[in-house]
Amino acid sequence: MSEPRLKIALTKGRVETQVLPLLEQAGVDCSLVRHKQRRLIFDSTTQPYEFILAKGPDVTTFLERGAADIGIVGSDILVEHQSTQYELLDLGVGQCQFVLASTAAFDPQAPQRKIIGTKYPLITKRYFDRLGQDVEIIKIEGSVELAPLTGLADAIVDITETGTTIRENHLQIYDYLQPVSTRLVVNRLALKQHQTAIFSLVDQLAAVVNANAEKEVSQL
Numbered sequence: 001m002s003e004p005r006l007k008i009a010l011t012k013g014r015v016e017t018q019v020l021p022l023l024e025q026a027g028v029d030c031s032l033v034r035h036k037q038r039r040l041i042f043d044s045t046t047q048p049y050e051f052i053l054a055k056g057p058d059v060t061t062f063l064e065r066g067a068a069d070i071g072i073v074g075s076d077i078l079v080e081h082q083s084t085q086y087e088l089l090d091l092g093v094g095q096c097q098f099v100l101a102s103t104a105a106f107d108p109q110a111p112q113r114k115i116i117g118t119k120y121p122l123i124t125k126r127y128f129d130r131l132g133q134d135v136e137i138i139k140i141e142g143s144v145e146l147a148p149l150t151g152l153a154d155a156i157v158d159i160t161e162t163g164t165t166i167r168e169n170h171l172q173i174y175d176y177l178q179p180v181s182t183r184l185v186v187n188r189l190a191l192k193q194h195q196t197a198i199f200s201l202v203d204q205l206a207a208v209v210n211a212n213a214e215k216e217v218s219q220l
């Protein structure tokens with residue numbers, strides 16, 4: 001029987017940049033994706049993978065609907081979009097944190113109902129529910145840090161990696177919610193149908209991730 005072709009939905013942008021070297025270290029030829037220009041779908045005649053480049057939330061949609069077998073996407077997106085597929089590997093890249101941030105004038109203990117700006121309404125609601133606080137949530141698509149600076153919101157829930165955006169916009173962190181990293185997720189039916197091929201790729205990637213982590217520790 002011929003080898004199955006696995007459709008891999010890769011989040012374009014930051015995730016793509018950080019994951020391509022891992023795939024290459026695992027022996028996957030990514031040259032077509034690297035020279036993509038405006039193309040979004042890449043089939044290879046030399047290996048059993050087809051790549052789809054999509055926005056993170058759409059990667060979860062492709063996976064849920066079975067239009068992709070494997071998804072590579074941030075855990076922020078998986079939690080926010082309530083993904084129900086199998087998460088098989090933490091790729092150890094795209095590491096950042098969810099934080100509550102605002103200007104120095106913000107009082108997290110103030111009794112008034114707060115307005116919170118975020119790209120992640122579900123994660124934000126769950127956080128404030130846990131605190132027992134009813135807040136108004138405003139969905140923002142990007143440059144979230146603008147919300148407390150312009151009076152649109154009292155504070156934001158967003159992800160931060162280096163802290164540069166928060167610092168340069170004179171905001172401060174009031175709380176840490178949860179860590180984020182890039183994950184490899186598999187469609188449930190695809191895992192049943194192509195178990196050997198999927199586990200072979202996952203094992204190769206896991207070996208790369210572990211080797212990179214060991215190298216980082218030895219350089220400390």
Ligand SMILES: Nc1ncnc2c1ncn2[C@@H]1O[C@H](COP(=O)(O)OP(=O)(O)OP(=O)(O)O)[C@@H](O)[C@H]1O
Nearest residue numbers: 012013014015056074075076077094095096160161
């Ligand atoms: N500052 C960051 N540091 C590390 N990882 C990040 C950071 N911001 C986002 N990520 C991770 O990368 C994923 C995609 O981020 P990216 O910025 O490429 O796309 P985006 O937020 O949709 O932005 P754009 O709308 O500009 O494409 C996020 O879902 C998250 O997992």
Ligand SMILES: O=P(O)(O)OC[C@H]1O[C@H](OP(=O)(O)OP(=O)(O)O)[C@H](O)[C@@H]1O
Nearest residue numbers: 142143144158159160161162163164165
């Ligand atoms: O802590 P830092 O390293 O500064 O990173 C944090 C920034 O990165 C993300 O934004 P992104 O660059 O994806 O742009 P966006 O505002 O368009 O979402 C996030 O929303 C922060 O704004």
